[in-house]
Amino acid sequence: MTLFQENGYDRTTVEEIAARAGLTERTFFRYFADKKEVLFGGSEALHERIVTCIADTPPGTAPLDAVAAALESMTPFFKDRRDHARARQSLLAVHAELRERELIKLASLASASAAALRKRGVTEPAASLAGEAGIAVFKVAFERWLEDPKAQDLSRHIQLGLDELRAVTARTGPGAPAEPPRKPAKTASARKP
Amino acid sequence: MTLFQENGYDRTTVEEIAARAGLTERTFFRYFADKKEVLFGGSEALHERIVTCIADTPPGTAPLDAVAAALESMTPFFKDRRDHARARQSLLAVHAELRERELIKLASLASASAAALRKRGVTEPAASLAGEAGIAVFKVAFERWLEDPKAQDLSRHIQLGLDELRAVTARTGPGAPAEPPRKPAKTASARKP
DNA sequence: TGCCTGATGTCAGCAGCTGACATCAAGGGG
DNA sequence: CCCCTTGATGTCAGCTGCTGACATCAGGCA
Known part of the structure; x- marks a missing residue:
């Protein structure tokens, strides 16, 4: 660094x-397999942690909640590394090759999550989607955490992100209209023939 | 190739x-900037298409629906390229560097979608999450499309994926969510074409 | 002591990628 | 009709990432 x-x-x-x-x-x-790889040490640890964390989630937990809980559990890991994370992030911002590497690591987390969910009986399209959705939340949450002037916890941002995702995916999506209390027609109307 | x-x-x-x-x-x-880049020609076209497609979506459409509609609009583009896409995919399967490139292209689509949504008044955490979620659906749908023995339309898979995502993100409701009824609501939630 | 093993160094070499410059063809203005 | 500009291509040299093959060296163990 x-x-x-x-x-x-x-x-x-x-x-x-x-x-x-x-x-x-x-x-x-x-x-290191790569010059890039120096910047991604410890990613296997995260990987492993997420998988076991999903596996240990109490049965009956909704898939997305299991993934979110696993991601939140990494908060202490980053707790004192905010400055380092920021430095890293500004490297990523400049060098696309590094962003690529970051993305494939995250994708690997997503598919590991999906596998862990499958092992819990979640059926296939749902498992992958929950994994991807969870990672999507994490990505957004992590960026916001780095920028947050109030320096709120990473886990806090993850929860907020989860809520926001739920709002966005809810059948009748709020958050959209510039016009306030407009109730758009059901999603079916948005489809193109 | x-x-x-x-x-x-x-x-x-x-x-x-x-x-x-x-x-x-x-x-x-x-x-080509890269040796890898030969395999990603036309990605700018997709990019542009998605952005204008989101912009043209009727006002009041839920953000995620706008993104999904944009992604579905690419169906004809891939229609006759299934074999080519499969060949490409099997290259990606073997070479991580190519998967990295694919991921960064998709991520760029996600952030372009988010930007397009923002221009429509969607506020920030929601816009990014909708973009990421949309791309997540697309990724899963695309893979399933390539493997689908019934050779259903890509747009069909996107719709199914969207439904599944909605089910997965739905607030943890009454019925035990970990394992929904065996032959699930796929048919029930089917859309009118 | 002597052998085995694992970590490190040395060396040669290829392939990806770049900058600097030369060449060439097409087209427009004089 | 010639010349000049412009854009596309070729040539060349060179660096850096990355790898295989082999040497070296230190520590543990029989």
């Missing part, structure tokens, strides 16, 4: 990173 | 691709 912040991501060579760690470029590539 | 299928993605060199097109490697990189 230090090197990246000083010289920029792509003007930092892998050889330099390795040297800073007292190692060789070759050794670097034995620990 | 031919080259990729014959020799595999990473055993196909950019020079070979360019040669097959009667050009030079250098010229290739003037048209």
Whole structure:
């Protein structure tokens, strides 16, 4: 991170990173598949945590709630890393390749969640959708958490995001109209032939 | 695609691709930012289409419905490309780098959708969530479309996905939600074409 | 002591990608 | 009809990411 912040991501060579760690470029590539991968350490831990967390959710919990609970459980993990997360995020903002990597990690979390749900008896289209929806909430919540001037908890943002998602997906969607108390026709009217 | 299928993605060199097109490697990189990017031509078209489609949705439409309608409108675009899409998908299945690229394209669609919704007066957390949720539905629907032995329309799968998402995000209601009745409401919630 | 194993270093080499410059063809104005 | 501009392409050199093959070295263990 230090090197990246000083010289920029792509003007930092892998050889330099390795040297800073007292190692060789070759050794670097034995620990990290990629130059990008240095920025994603510990993602396996999150992965594992989410899966076990979903598995441990009391039976009868709604799928989306199970995923949300798992995501909330990572709050302490990020608690003291807000500054680091912000630095990381500003790297991602500049370099699309890094965003790509972030996205595939999140997608992997989504499909792991789906698998965990399936193991609980959730049937297929629902499991994947719950996983994806949960991750969508997390993405939005995480960004808002980083920017939040009030510095509210990450879990708080996740809950807010969940509520908002529920509102948005509710059959007759609120939050839409600039015109206040307009009750739009049922969703069927929005369909195009 | 031919080259990729014959020799595999990473055993196909950019020079070979360019040669097959009667050009030079250098010229290739003037048209494509990346080796990966050859597989993602036309994504700007989709992007644009979605945005205008959301903008043209009748006012008062629920945000998620607007996004879904926009996504459904791409059905004819894929209609005759199912085989090609499948070939592409099997490349993606093998090569994570390509999946990364796909994901960032989809994410870009999601944020474009969110922007389009915002322009319609949808407030912020809702807009992003609707965009992400819509794309989530699309991802799942697209995969199911590719595998569907009955070869139903892509738009059909999108509708089913939307319904399923709505069911999954519905507030945890009375009936035990973890496992709904075996042959679920699919038919009951079917839409009028 | 001597062997095995795992971590690291060394080296050579390919492929992706870029900048700088040359070339060439088409078209428009003089 | 010629010349000049412009845009597309080719050529060349070079860096960096990344990999395979092999050497080295240290620690543990028989």
